[in-house]
Amino acid sequence: MDLDFDFGAEQPKLVMLLLGVVAFLAVVGLIILVLDRTSRFTATIMLAPALILMTIGLLVPTIRTALLSFMSGDSQRFVGLDNYVWMFTQPEALLTLRNTLIWLVLTPLLVTSIGLVYAVLVDRTRFERLAKALVFLPMAISFVGAGIIWKFVYAYRPEEADQIGLLNQIVVWLGGEPRQWLLEAPYNTFFLILVLVWIQAGFATVVLSAAIKGIPAEIVEAARLDGAGPFSMFFRVTLPSIRNAVIVVGVTQAIGTLKLFDIVRTMTNGNFDTSVIAVDMYNNAFRFGETGKGAALAVFLFVLVMPIVWYQRKVQKAR
Amino acid sequence: MSRKGFAYLCLTAVAFFSAFPLYYSIVVASRHNSALAEVPPPLLPGGNFFENVSRVFDTVPFWLALANSVIVAGGIALSVMFLSTLAGFAFAKLRFRGRNAMLLITVGTMMVPAQLGIIPLYMLMVKIEWTGSLYALIVPSLVNAFGVFFMTQFLSRALPTELLEAGRVDGATTWGLFWHVVIPTARPAAAVLGMLTFMTAWNDYFWPLVVLTPENPTVQVALSTLASGYTNDYVLGLAGTAVGTLPLVLIFTLLGKQIIGGIMQGAVKG
Numbered sequence: 001m002d003l004d005f006d007f008g009a010e011q012p013k014l015v016m017l018l019l020g021v022v023a024f025l026a027v028v029g030l031i032i033l034v035l036d037r038t039s040r041f042t043a044t045i046m047l048a049p050a051l052i053l054m055t056i057g058l059l060v061p062t063i064r065t066a067l068l069s070f071m072s073g074d075s076q077r078f079v080g081l082d083n084y085v086w087m088f089t090q091p092e093a094l095l096t097l098r099n100t101l102i103w104l105v106l107t108p109l110l111v112t113s114i115g116l117v118y119a120v121l122v123d124r125t126r127f128e129r130l131a132k133a134l135v136f137l138p139m140a141i142s143f144v145g146a147g148i149i150w151k152f153v154y155a156y157r158p159e160e161a162d163q164i165g166l167l168n169q170i171v172v173w174l175g176g177e178p179r180q181w182l183l184e185a186p187y188n189t190f191f192l193i194l195v196l197v198w199i200q201a202g203f204a205t206v207v208l209s210a211a212i213k214g215i216p217a218e219i220v221e222a223a224r225l226d227g228a229g230p231f232s233m234f235f236r237v238t239l240p241s242i243r244n245a246v247i248v249v250g251v252t253q254a255i256g257t258l259k260l261f262d263i264v265r266t267m268t269n270g271n272f273d274t275s276v277i278a279v280d281m282y283n284n285a286f287r288f289g290e291t292g293k294g295a296a297l298a299v300f301l302f303v304l305v306m307p308i309v310w311y312q313r314k315v316q317k318a319r
Numbered sequence: 320m321s322r323k324g325f326a327y328l329c330l331t332a333v334a335f336f337s338a339f340p341l342y343y344s345i346v347v348a349s350r351h352n353s354a355l356a357e358v359p360p361p362l363l364p365g366g367n368f369f370e371n372v373s374r375v376f377d378t379v380p381f382w383l384a385l386a387n388s389v390i391v392a393g394g395i396a397l398s399v400m401f402l403s404t405l406a407g408f409a410f411a412k413l414r415f416r417g418r419n420a421m422l423l424i425t426v427g428t429m430m431v432p433a434q435l436g437i438i439p440l441y442m443l444m445v446k447i448e449w450t451g452s453l454y455a456l457i458v459p460s461l462v463n464a465f466g467v468f469f470m471t472q473f474l475s476r477a478l479p480t481e482l483l484e485a486g487r488v489d490g491a492t493t494w495g496l497f498w499h500v501v502i503p504t505a506r507p508a509a510a511v512l513g514m515l516t517f518m519t520a521w522n523d524y525f526w527p528l529v530v531l532t533p534e535n536p537t538v539q540v541a542l543s544t545l546a547s548g549y550t551n552d553y554v555l556g557l558a559g560t561a562v563g564t565l566p567l568v569l570i571f572t573l574l575g576k577q578i579i580g581g582i583m584q585g586a587v588k589g
Contacts, residue, residue: 042493043413047421050406050462057459058428061436061443068438118333121326131330135337140571142522144539145560148546149344152553164355164553166343201337259432262524266543278434278525285438286529295438302435309430 062302068295075291083296095273096280096297099189103260103276104304106190108253110197112246115204120234122205123212132209136202143199147266150195154181154267185273192274195263200256204249211245212238244315251312258305277301348557355553371558375545378555380534381562384541389566391453391537392520395460396513402462403512404505407470408497412483422471428464434525441529455530456537460520466512473508474501514574518567538563 072079087093122131138146155165156178163169168178181191215238223237239246261278264270270279277297285294346361349368354361375381409415410422440459441450449455478501486496524539531537533544542563546556 043409043415043418046405046409046413046497050402050425050467051421053402053459053462054425054428054464057440058431058436058464061439062431064439064442065435065437114333117329121329125326125330131334134334137338137341140567141341141560141564142524142539142542142567144522144524144542144546145564148542148556148560149340151546152344152347152557153340155553162357164360166340169360198337198340201333259434261434262539265524265528266546269547281434282525282529286441291438298432298435298438301432305432306430313426 065295065298068291069299071292071295073288073290073292079292083292084300086293087296087300092275093280096270096275096277099274100258100276100304102186102189103193103196103257104254106193107196107200107257108250110193111200111204111253112208112250114197114201115208115249116239116246118201118205119209119212120238123209132202132205135205138199139202141199143260143262144266146195146199147263150198151182151267154191156180156183182268182274183272188268188272189274192264192267195267196257196260200253204253207249208242208245211242215241247315248312251308251315254308255305255312258301258308277304344557345561347554348561350554352552352554367554368558368561371554372562374555375559375562379541379544379559380536381538381541381559384536384538385563387453387536388521388538391456392517394457395520396517398457398461399463399466399516400509400513403466403470404474404502404509405497406462406467407472407474407505408478408501410467410471411475412478412480412501413493425464425467429468437526437529444530450530451532451535456520456527459526463516466516469512470505470508474505477508478504510574514570518570521567 068075069083070078070080072082087097118131118135122128125131141149152164153166154168155163156168157163157165163172163178165178165181167181172178182188219237219241220233223233228236259278260276261282264274264276264279265282268274270276270283275283277300281294281297281301284290284297346364347355348371350361350365351367354365406425410418410425444450444455449458482500483496486500491499522539523537524543527537527540528543531540533540536544542556542559545552545559
């Protein structure tokens with residue numbers, strides 16, 4: 001067992017930390033207690049901690065990132081649009097943008113369609129609960145953990161050796177040649193996407209299944225009496241009825257995919273032509289000392305995410 | 320093939336795709352490295368799990384990582400629950416100038432991906448010498464826009480305005496109302512928010528990776544250290560993942576239904 005961790009030595013630090021948090025909350029409470037005059041004043045005090053923390057933790061850094069994206073790598077010199085020009089002209093940066101685009105198209109499409117088909121198929125079967133629980137299982141795993149698990153699934157040994165990776169074992173067992181799933185571009189990006197699909201399919205299934213249960217029984221009954229087969233039932237009744245839920249799932253996946261970092265970082269670290277924006281941003285800002293380029297990538301990420309979120313809020317409001 | 324047959328085939332395929340990699344990682348995590356190459360591969364868990372886990376604790380400071388993650392995720396969850404209920408109550412039930420504008424800004428910040436602020440936030444942490452310490456993880460996450468929005472939504476539905484007015488007539492202060500009326504009402508939603516926040520903080524990787532060192536990691540940072548070794552010791556990584564996921568599996572088993580409900584409401588968070 002690990003002997004480096006000495007609770008005694010860590011204790012003062014932890015106690016101090018805890019005290020800090022408690023003291024902060026106590027001060028907030030005390031101010032509210034003492035200064036209870038007008039409703040407006042109280043409201044301000046109640047909102048203050050949330051608003052101040054969000055301003056310091058998010059708003060100010062956001063503005064600073066935007067400014068940094070016009071600066072050089074060491075943030076000393078103004079370079080105008082150079083970092084953005086780099087992003088849209090240099091091959092390695094363009095590759096990152098291309099990969100992000102592939103992720104953005106495939107993940108929502110695969111997650112939503114697998115979730116939809118699965119939700120329709122399990123609906124009102126005897127083992128519905130079990131089937132949904134199974135597909136939901138991977139949600140409990142962190143992205144880093146999922147990356148470790150799938151790195152093992154994709155593991156490769158030279159042909160003469162016995163394969164230890166799950167996928168290559170199955171391939172060899174079926175009489176095929178083992179392959180280096182994570183090394184061969186451009187297919188390796190697809191195998192990384194599969195990991196995210198694995199995690200998120202359960203989320204899609206649960207949300208869409210709930211939506212399907214919400215379709216009024218009379219509509220389904222009427223369609224059945226009119227002689228609708230399973231396919232026209234799906235495309236003419238089920239799908240239009242749960243359209244909004246499908247959009248929300250797809251959009252949620254799109255936003256999550258754009259920000260994706262953990263899986264690529266854990267499995268390939270962006271090597272072998274698999275990098276995506278968030279990974280490139282991390283490498284530029286925190287490993288290569290190219291703060292300006294990192295900031296420009298972060299800003300571009302925001303530009304991509306914003307319209308999608310906007311659309312999602314519109315759909316949710318209409319619901 | 321009959322329609323029913325097709326349905327069963329699809330179900331089996333998806334269930335296999337979802338569950339088998341998980342099951343097989345448990346199998347591998349409980350066996351010796353040499354068992355991996357056996358033909359046919361082992362399909363049942365072996366007896367080496369605890370030995371492998373103790374190797375995990377020898378390779379990386381995993382006790383420290385677990386303790387750090389509990390402190391960070393627990394601290395953040397408690398603070399988010401409290402501050403979001405406070406702000407949510409103000410937004411939902413108190414009338415004051417600038418309320419709508421402030422609520423709009425709060426909702427607006429939900430759109431901002433965390434990565435957008437990370438570079439300046441890191442520079443700030445360097446300046447105040449918080450890099451490598453847990454402060455850097457906890458303090459910026461004490462509250463978030465999603466939590467405030469979530470509690471505002473809940474309290475404007477669940478908290479009867481008449482109840483608050485009756486309390487005021489009886490002479491209760493706003494703080495008294497918050498303590499005796501709002502908190503009991505908010506408890507179920509705050510619990511869901513707390514669980515979601517705990518999970519998110521427990522699984523967070525980007526910011527801890529940026530601001531912590533491998534000597535003082537969180538669980539996710541320690542796991543990535545395990546997995547990035549050149550030896551490709553898969554057993555080690557999978558055993559670590561199993562231990563690092565256990566707390567979340569427990570929470571899921573106990574509160575799965577509420578969490579799913581919360582995730583669905585919070586789909587906006589992405």
